[in-house]
Amino acid sequence: MTGASISRWTMSYFAAALFFLLGGEALFAAGFGFPVLPIEAPETLVVVHIFAIGWLGLLFCGALLQFVPVLVSKPLHAPDLALHALLLLIAGLLCLVCGFVHLAGYFDGGLVLLPVGGMFLAAGFGFVVYMVGGTLLSARPIGLPARFVATGLVALTATAILGVSFALDLSGVIEASFLDQLLVNGLSLHAFLGLIGWMSVSAFGVSYRMLAMFLLAPEIDRRTTSAAWLFLTVAVLAVIVAIPVAAYGLDATAGVHAAIAIAIIAACLFAYDVVNIYRQRKRRSLELNTQMSAVAVGALMLAIGLFLFLSLSGTLASQIGALVYLIAFGWLTVLGLGQLYKIVAFITWLEYYGPVLGRKPVPRIQDLINERRASSWFYLYAGCVAASVLALLLEMPLLFRLAALIQLIAVAALVIELARTRKLSYVAIAPAADGENLQHPPLFLPTPIKRK
Amino acid sequence: MKAMTEEIETDLATRIRAGLQDVIDPELGRDIVGLGLIYLIDASDTGEVRIVMTTTTPGCPASGFIVDAVRYAAQAVTGVFSVDVQLVHEPRWHPGMMEP
Incomplete structure (x- = not known):
């Protein structure tokens, strides 16, 4: 009951994530991929997946493994899978990136790495879904912030399935018309489910709890929060429903547009809640992490404004x-x-x-x-x-x-x-190490917790 | 005699409370007594102590360490024979429970 729970491999997830962030920024600075090359160029796919999976994906997985047990006051389910998941995700990303590099024409013979990478990634994310989802299931009924994470896990699963199907199609390992159609019509679904459905929705849920904790604000289940979760869940489900539509060869744009509209309302509700959390805080001075959270939410609102402007001006594409x-x-x-x-x-x-x-x-x-x-x-x-x-x-x-x-x-x-x-x-x-047999914390590898 | 026993109990509880002021919440940097995390200190005249406490948030990874620290700090008080620390989350802690 009173046992401290530290996810042993979280620091390793963070270290790997930062490595890929640095690598991705270096590629951007070197002019590799977008915007020097077109957005659909294989080089751009390299950079996009380094950021999406290597940086944000590993960061979010590591953070969820550590924070979801806090959210639901239950120990992490199957924590021993954390290392397996990390290795699978890194191996999968490296294979995927090599596959894209092959597509860009830098070397031959790497096409098979696309589905191999996709499978590794699906397995790695599957382990994460199993750990985090199992933790949530063990804590039913779960609170509102945890429900956001649950919705995010559904979106993550759908994102991974779409990713694998794209990899299978691009590599030619499986030739099926529905995979061709999915690749043509499903990219926006993949992007929405990953960027909004998984990461943003999970970030909303975690932020509600973290900000209240760090700002000493009351943890209230606001009606606006319930509405935001409901809207986001509907948006995610709408996009998932659009997947078979896209695979059938029909235009799924309407589903994505509807989902974006719903998600925008939810994001505004989230921002409204965040403003209230900041206003109701007992901790007067803002620490750097809560300052950055405010900047991030501001950027999210700017993104909504930019989306509306681009849509109205006809320059979104x-x-x-x-x-x-x-x-x-x-x-x-x-x-x-x-x-x-x-x-x-x-x-x-x-x-x-x-x-x-x-x-x-x-x-x-x-x-x-x-x-x-x-x-x-x-x-x-x-x-x-x-x-x-x-x-x-x-x-x-x-x-x-x-x-x-x-x-x-x-x-x-x-x-x-x-x-x-x-x-x-x-x-x-x-x-205070005298006689306590305390070890200096390693930089990013796990240390067993020694309790007195 | 009864009044004297109560006085001894109160004194022991008071000394335990004072001892717990050395235990801080690492995130807030304040002692756990001032934060209002100690709900009850029940000290018998034989030195058996029951402490009911909470943490600022349920599921906090520091909970185990704070509970251990409370047990250790209470046991260090003269006159304490045994300590039972119960971690509860009802009533839920809120910032209004902090001392000004």
């Missing part, structure tokens, strides 16, 4: 890259990096100081970080995201690459800050 970029990097990445900064400090504290709490002087979690140093990098990163969106809208690829280079530097600096947190570099209180 030509500027879709800028919109997706704003959602992926302004909303999801800023939110993810901000919370990562907090979670790493939290886990590090638990690993090192938890066992001696009450026995020896211990620092606060805030003492493990240096917000003054990190905040400049965070705001530089966020500013560069804005510059990148402008560069995409104004079709200035050189400016985009320059902004990506600065983002790369900012992320590298934040990685160093995270490493300093892991190394307890900022802690003024001497590590």
Whole structure:
């Protein structure tokens, strides 16, 4: 009952995710793929999947494995699968990327890697769905924030199935007309389910609880929150229903448009709730993670505004890259990096100081970080995201690459800050290791928790 | 005699409460007594102590460490023979329970 639960491999998920974020930013800065090349180019698919699966996917999986047990006050289901899932996801992504590189013509003989990668990824995500979903099932009836995660898992499953079917079709391993049709008509469904249905919906649910926790705001099941969850679930189901429509060769655009419209309403309700959480908080000063959450929600609202503007001006199709970029990097990445900064400090504290709490002087979690140093990098990163969106809208690829280079530097600096947190570099209180047999937390590999 | 026993019990509970002020919530950086996380300290005249407490959020990964710390800090108080710590989430903690 009172056992502390740290997902042992979460830090490894985060380390791998940051590796792929740095790699993706480097590719952007080097001009590999979009916007130097067309959005549908294989090179763009390389970069998109490095960010979508390597960065955001691993980040979200690691965070969910750690945070869903907190959401539902139950231990993680089948935690031993976490390492298997991580290895499958990394192997799958690398195969998939090699397959896309083959498609781009850089080498021959890699086409079979597409379905192999797709299968690995499906298995890896399947394990994550099994762990997180099993945890949710063990805690029924679940609260509102956890229901968002449950909806996200449904979307993740559908995203993975679509991804595998695309890989099978592109590789030619299976020749079937419905796979051809799905590839032609189903890309927007895949993107919606991954970016909105899984990641954004999960981020909404986790944010409700995390923000209330960190801001000391009342945790209330608001009617607006219930409505947001209901709308998002309907949107996800609408897109899932559109999958067989697309496979049949019919235009599924109407389903996606309806889902986007519903999701926009839900996102506005979410933003309204977030504003209320901030207004009702007892913690007056905002820490860096909650500052970044506010920036991220602002970016989400900007994305909605941009979507409406592009739709009304008839330029949505030509500027879709800028919109997706704003959602992926302004909303999801800023939110993810901000919370990562907090979670790493939290886990590090638990690993090192938890066992001696009450026995020896211990620092606060805030003492493990240096917000003054990190905040400049965070705001530089966020500013560069804005510059990148402008560069995409104004079709200035050189400016985009320059902004990506600065983002790369900012992320590298934040990685160093995270490493300093892991190394307890900022802690003024001497590590209390005398006679306690405490080990310094490893950088990203798991440490067994030793309880007194 | 009865009044004296109550006085001893109250004194022990008070000393335990004071001892628990060394235990902090790592996230908020405040002691758990000031945060209102200690719901009850029931100390018998034989030194058997029952503490009912909560955490700021159910399922917090730090819960186990905070409970252990409370048990350890209470046991360190002179006159305490045994300590039973119960972690509850009813009533649910809310920020209004914090001391100003």
